[in-house]
Amino acid sequence: MLALILSAWVAACAGLGYGLLKQCRYPLNVYGLLLCSTLMLLGVFWMFPLLRAFLGC
Amino acid sequence: MVNFGLIWELTKRDFTEQYAGSVLGALWAMIWPLVYLVIYIMIFGKLMGGHLPGESSIYTYGIYVTVGLVPWSAFSSTLNRSCSVFLEKKHIITKLSTSLPMLLVYVSLSETITFLITMTIFFVFLVATGYTFHSGLLLVPFIFYLMQLFAVGFGLLMATFTVFIRDLKQIVGIILQFWFWFTPIVYVPQILPDLVKRMLVYNPAYIFVQSFQQLFVYQADPPYRQLLLLTVLVHGVLVLAYLVFRTLEKDVRDFI
Structure with a gap:
C-alpha cells in the first residue's frame, strides 16, 4: 500500500515537474515550480518516516 | 526570460573569480573548508575539550558545531549577498533581458557548491573516524534545499527593498549576527533560559540546524x-517575495 502511494506521489511530482519545465513560460513557471517544490518536500517529509518504519531501517 | 545559461555562467565565474590569479587556484576551494573543519573539530572539540552533555566521544562536539555552522554559513552568505545582487549586477540587468529573481539563484548555487565541497570533506572525516551512517542522512539534501529556498525567498524581499534603501544590506548583516547567536549552533539549547528556549520553536534557522544536529550527532x-x-512557510515567503518584486519590478529596474 505504501509503495503504491509512494509510486503515485513520485509519478505525480515527476509529471507536474516535467509539464511545468516543458512550458517554462515566465512568470507562470515560477509559481508552478514553487508548487512542485512544495509538493516534493511535503511528500518527502511526510513519507520518509513512514518509509523508514516500513522498511525497518 | 529565464536564462539558465547566464545563471550557470555567473555561478562559475563567481566561484572561479575568488581564486583567480592565485598559484593554487581552485584548490583553495578545498583548502578553506578543510581549515574550517580542522578548527571546528580539532580545536573546538579536541584541544578546547568541548563536549556535549551525555556524549563521551572527543569528536562529538566538533561534529555538532560543524553540522550547524556549515549550513548556517551557506544560508547567511546567500542571504547577505542576495541583498545587493541587483545593484552589483546592474551592468548585466541593464544590457540583457533577464529575470531578476533568477540572479538570486546564482548566489545560492555558488554557496551550495562551497557547502558541497565542505560536506564532502566532512564525510571523508566521518568515514575515517568510523562514524556509523544511517538512512536518515538521506534527508540532508532536502533540508539544505529548504534552507536555501528560505534564504532565496528572504533574500529576494531584501534585494528588492535594498534597491530603494541601501542601508538594508548593513541592517541584514547585523540581524544575521544576532540571529546566529540566538540559534544554538556553537552551544547547546539546554543552557538557555526557559523563556528563550520556548521561543526557539519560532526560529526557523533553529529548526534547520536542529534537524542537522539530530541526524548527524544524535542519529535521531x-x-x-x-x-x-x-x-x-518557506514557499509562502517565496510567493510573497515574488509578488512584492513583481509589484515593484518596474521601479526596481528604473532605480538601478
Whole structure:
C-alpha cells in the first residue's frame, strides 16, 4: 500500500515537474515550480518516516 | 526570460573569480573548508575539550558545531549577498533581458557548491573516524534545499527593498549576527533560559540546524512536523517575495 502511494506521489511530482519545465513560460513557471517544490518536500517529509518504519531501517 | 545559461555562467565565474590569479587556484576551494573543519573539530572539540552533555566521544562536539555552522554559513552568505545582487549586477540587468529573481539563484548555487565541497570533506572525516551512517542522512539534501529556498525567498524581499534603501544590506548583516547567536549552533539549547528556549520553536534557522544536529550527532529523526510547517512557510515567503518584486519590478529596474 505504501509503495503504491509512494509510486503515485513520485509519478505525480515527476509529471507536474516535467509539464511545468516543458512550458517554462515566465512568470507562470515560477509559481508552478514553487508548487512542485512544495509538493516534493511535503511528500518527502511526510513519507520518509513512514518509509523508514516500513522498511525497518 | 529565464536564462539558465547566464545563471550557470555567473555561478562559475563567481566561484572561479575568488581564486583567480592565485598559484593554487581552485584548490583553495578545498583548502578553506578543510581549515574550517580542522578548527571546528580539532580545536573546538579536541584541544578546547568541548563536549556535549551525555556524549563521551572527543569528536562529538566538533561534529555538532560543524553540522550547524556549515549550513548556517551557506544560508547567511546567500542571504547577505542576495541583498545587493541587483545593484552589483546592474551592468548585466541593464544590457540583457533577464529575470531578476533568477540572479538570486546564482548566489545560492555558488554557496551550495562551497557547502558541497565542505560536506564532502566532512564525510571523508566521518568515514575515517568510523562514524556509523544511517538512512536518515538521506534527508540532508532536502533540508539544505529548504534552507536555501528560505534564504532565496528572504533574500529576494531584501534585494528588492535594498534597491530603494541601501542601508538594508548593513541592517541584514547585523540581524544575521544576532540571529546566529540566538540559534544554538556553537552551544547547546539546554543552557538557555526557559523563556528563550520556548521561543526557539519560532526560529526557523533553529529548526534547520536542529534537524542537522539530530541526524548527524544524535542519529535521531529530525522534527518532521516542524519541517512540514516550515515547507509551507518557506514557499509562502517565496510567493510573497515574488509578488512584492513583481509589484515593484518596474521601479526596481528604473532605480538601478
